[in-house]
Amino acid sequence: QVQLVESGGGLVQAGGSLRLSCAASGRTFSGVVMAWFRQASGKEREFVAGISRSGLSRGYADSVKGRFAISRDNAKNTVYLQMNSLKPEDTAVYHCASKYGLEYSRRRQNYSDWGQGTQVTVSS
DSSP states (O other), rough: EEEEEOOOOOEEEOOEEEEEEEEEEEEEEEEEEEEEEEEEETTOOOOEEEOOSSOOOOOEEEETTTTTEEEETTTTTEEEEOSSSSOOGOEEEEEEEEEESSOOOSSSGGOOOOOOOEEEEEEE
């Protein structure tokens, strides 16, 4: 099992930037695939970005492509989500998640470990 703790959320104006972090502990971080999901009020949790164990393979939801960037530092057991050009529709609780395997998945059901989430609010 991997324990995950997110940080870096907050209130930002539209067009601004935030950087989320997710610190992992437990099993070997380099052995797990990582992803970010988000859940807006009254909506289902949706895939935002994923990154393979090596960091060489990354993927994004169409709604954030070109604005968000996922990265990982295996030496620090941390995954990041750099969010630029934020929009009000990006407002949500952002969760990081992990699973064993080589490649990320866009399906939340495939992830076994989840963080509690960090709130991101974008004002217009």
